[in-house]
Amino acid sequence: MLLSLPVFPSHWLDPLAGWIHGERLVEVIYIIVVIDQAVKVEEGGRRDMASRNPQVKSECPGPGTETGLFGKGHTTEEDIREERHKDGNDLVPDTVLQVESESFFVNRENLAQLSPYFQALFFGGGRESNRRHIEIKGVDLENFRSLMEYAQSFRLQLDRKNVLGVLETSNYLQLEKARLLCCKFLERELHLSNCLGMMAYAWQLGCLELYTAAREVVLTHLPALASEEDFLYLSKETIADLLASDKLFVPREDLAFEVMLRWATFDPNREDDFLELAGLVRPESLSLPYITDLLTKMKSSDPRAKLICKLNDHLPSSWTMGRSVPRTCSREMLFLLGGPHEQDHQSLYQFNPRSGRWQSCPPLERKCLIQYSVAVVGDNVLVTGGYFRDVLWYSVDWVRIYQCSSERWVDGPALQKSRHSHCSVGLTLQVFVMGGSMDEGPVATVERLVLGADGWDSVSPMIQAVERAAVVAMGSCIYVACGLDENGEVYRGIQRYHPEADQWDVVSYSPFPRYDLLATELNGALYLLGGKALRLDIDTDEWTLLEEECLDRKFFTGCATVNGQIYLISERKINRVSTNMEKI
Incomplete structure (x- = not known):
């Protein structure tokens, strides 16, 4: 459901718009998109738990639910499967487990690898260790059958009718991956009508x-x-x-x-x-x-x-005892940056979600600059790089910083490499600039600026060079989604960067890849928005297609998550851009 919010000034809309969000510019999720020079923008967004939307298959090999697969970052079952293949006699039954009146022929080693419960049952030195026929009491037959099928195929069939029972049984049997799949299924089912009960239920089960x-x-x-x-x-x-x-x-x-x-x-x-x-x-x-x-x-x-x-x-x-500290959410603000590149400046606006009011801020004094990127670190807005026209268009290494405390723009340390169509994101007291294009084409290089430092440092490059990709910070990691590669083809991967280890990996592949996406985070899940709206549960590599009328084939110029809701700005239709902001 879309809710209309106060409109914002419309004179800056064409051709560039950017949107950033932060807790008074802390832990920021930003979006900036280019809608000039015939660049096609296809954005969309939603807030909700995907409870009425189908899942779609990832092409990243590995186990998961019936319609979702684990990504490359989750290899426990993949390792088990490889070991089975090497042994040559994978899943040869050597024990019978009886639940009620039904018998299940299982492989002891297989179950022991998946569950501490079965490890103790089969190899803990108890009476059952020497038995080949064991009766298990206190579990539901249907749920046990589902989990035994999962132990063989790594596919877990879940629906609204069986998920609670399967969760409780997997919790009892200590099948951690099955338990995780059930929890992620319930996360996608979260709604205002059930969140109180779900919170109490999860606490009781220790989820x-x-x-x-x-x-x-x-x-x-x-x-x-x-x-x-x-x-x-x-x-x-x-x-x-x-x-x-x-x-x-x-x-x-x-x-x-x-x-x-x-x-x-x-x-x-x-x-x-x-x-x-x-x-x-x-x-x-x-x-x-x-x-x-x-x-x-x-x-x-x-x-x-x-x-x-x-x-x-x-x-x-x-x-x-004196004044208490205001709640964090009372300090969260949305910032909007953009404007016609032919003008001498690009407007910056601040929106207060609590009061619903817009406030004008000092503009960015730049003319003929497009395809730059925006991020936030501390209480500073950083504008990096871009495509600048003097006589000809060329990439620049410029960095401009808006200091919210003093409400003024200052120059920042120049980038090591001039680039445009890149992405950037703030994480703790650092800002990272990733990929994009130099005048010679897309690059994979990544630069980092620590707040207060005199210059940028080089860190490990991305696995795949991309431009016009989406980026979001979640937890202690950074995720770069899709984009265009050096051949002009759409890249499908979701690249993840671990700043502490300075390492990149690919955690999944989008079932509907495209460039110029929007990305945001809600309740620990990654949302990719643009034409189609997708949710990715990183832990289980499960993709969910959000089939809502308010999002289907809808394109917005910006989105951000604040106070548990996704805000959408400026729906774009062909050559028209609305001035409405909405939240889901």
Whole structure:
């Protein structure tokens, strides 16, 4: 579902637009796309968990679900398969496992390699170690059958009906890869209607990644979830964990207080809990009209009046200890950069997701510059390289930095190599420039600038030289998706860079490769947007095609994820670009 947001000034739209996002420019996800010089831009985006969308096969060899495969970075089962092939007698049954009335002929070595449970069962020195017929109790027959098929084929058939049972059985049998596949399936099914229950369920089973993903959805949609019945039955500890989180996103802190009031008034025995939870609200962020309204209700018949009176008489100690730090999400901003290259400057705008307001910033004073890249490190916006026209077009090594604290542009250290159509991304206190084209053609070189350093360093080059690729930082890694190679062909690979090890690998191959993509991250998954919208679960190399009408064959000039939602900007139709911004 697309939600329209305030429009932004339209005079800068043609022919260049870039969009960057950061937590006041920290942990930034940016997008910049070129829509000048007959460059075809094909962008799209969405936010959601792919619960109604089919998966598509990756061509990266390896195991996975029935429609998803593990990538090259996940070789546990690949190694097992190779060992089987070398042995020549792979999967020769040597033991019978009985569940209820059905018998399964299995290979002990095979199962022991996949599961500590079976390792202990077959080779732990217990009574079962010497038996060739073993009865397993406490597991469901259908779920056990699915997992035994997985142990042979590394394909796990999952659907909404069986996934919970298969997860619990794989958890019991300690089949970690099968467990991971189930958790990723449930992550794709996450929705506002089930995230509270999923969070509790994942915590109970000890599925940390699923719990984290469900909690992220709750943190970014808590006011809406407060109307759900499940919310009222959450424990005090869970409510406290959510209110204390620096990642809790509420348009106004008043809503955090309202959420707490709703939970506390549901049960009269929660009065003491209310006072404890009130200490987790940021009082200096409460609005004056809201505080006035609360004081007015103290003498009314409102069921919350008793709690408010008690709070007035027993203010939490945290409220009297000085100002608390505003929540991280309250400082997140979106930045938009671009404009007609014929003009003397390119406009920079800032958007506040909480207030829905645009603010003009000092423009980039550059004329006839296109195909540059934008990234953020610290609280600085970096514009690197580009294609510049004096008499002829040529690549440049320029670096311009917008310092948000002083609201001014300054020159930065020049790149080692002039380039355009490259990609760049910030990670911690470093910014990386990758690939692109020099005047001679695409290059694989990568440069790194540490914040405050005098110059750029060279690091390991990409595996495949590409230009006009998409890039996103997730966790401690950088992912470069698709692009055009030195032959002008679309490259299908998803290249991953590990800065700490200074190493590149290819983690997957896109089933629908293209150049000029947009990339963003949501709940630990990679989203590629452009014509078709795709989600990639890195851990399992499972691709999901997001078949939503609002995204199908839709192209946008920018996207970013902020506060658990993907923002889309400027849908492009042939030669027209809209001025709307939308979120999913």
